[in-house]
Amino acid sequence: MPMNPPLTDWTGRVVWIVGASSGIGRATAARLARAGAHVAVSGRSRAALEGFVDTYPGALALPLDVTQRESVLAAHDQLRSQWGRIDLVMFCAGHYRAQRATALDVDDMLRHQQVNYVGALHVLEAVLPALLAQGQGHLSFVASVAGWRGLPRALAYGPTKAALNNLAECLYFDLASQGLGVSLVNPGFVQTPLTAGNDFEMPALIQPDEAAREILAGWARGDFEMHFPRRFTGVLRLLRRLPHRLYFPLLRRVTGL
């Protein structure tokens, strides 16, 4: 039994990918454009968004900064005046810097919160009234497996992704009964600008297009949660169940941190 209305035929569907100038968001936008959707792409980098439109004519570049409430609302207005409706919104914007409490940087913690979580709220505020009025549509949030449990060096990033996991669950309670789909994407490691600064070998690293393929497959099945690659996230799911007295020493041993 699917948890959301399955999304299989993208022909003529209107989709808005927020955080589409590179990485997972761009790869997902590209797959949707190739599948026949009307794709609006957002992020701060106007040049990258216009490059997407050059590659996929008919797409719409909507530059914005998710931390700026007014810029998100204005982009949404522009999308609706262009296409009149929205079938899918994916919040994929993200900020990530490794941080440990021994070098606490609250400014960067707040930056994570503003982009990764408050940004999602700004997008939610912009799209929800119209989605509720339509009684149809889908909201998808890209969080991370780093939101499942505390991890070393994820002091700034992890809590924002835990918040997104919780937000999506709360929204599902309220919106599924209104005919809306809500989904949560928890990737493992994907090779993108976001992870380019990692100074360790990332286990089970995948390319953005593989992530996009997994996401479209999850939407087609009507999944609530998509996590991948399973060879990595399956192990993390087991670790998620461990009691703290086992979890902490095991993670220390595995990561050396």
Ligand SMILES: NC(=O)c1ccc[n+]([C@@H]2O[C@H](COP(=O)([O-])OP(=O)(O)OC[C@H]3O[C@@H](n4cnc5c(N)ncnc54)[C@H](OP(=O)(O)O)[C@@H]3O)[C@@H](O)[C@H]2O)c1
């Ligand atoms: N890569 C991984 O291993 C991994 C794993 C788990 C989860 N994720 C999540 O996946 C999502 C996509 O990340 P990615 O790996 O594909 O990295 P990415 O290529 O760096 O993409 C991040 C996107 O967020 C946008 N963005 C950042 N700050 C923004 C802001 N203030 N306003 C609007 N857009 C903003 C960026 O566009 P601009 O710079 O143009 O604004 C870019 O389009 C993120 O939420 C990330 O946390 C990634």
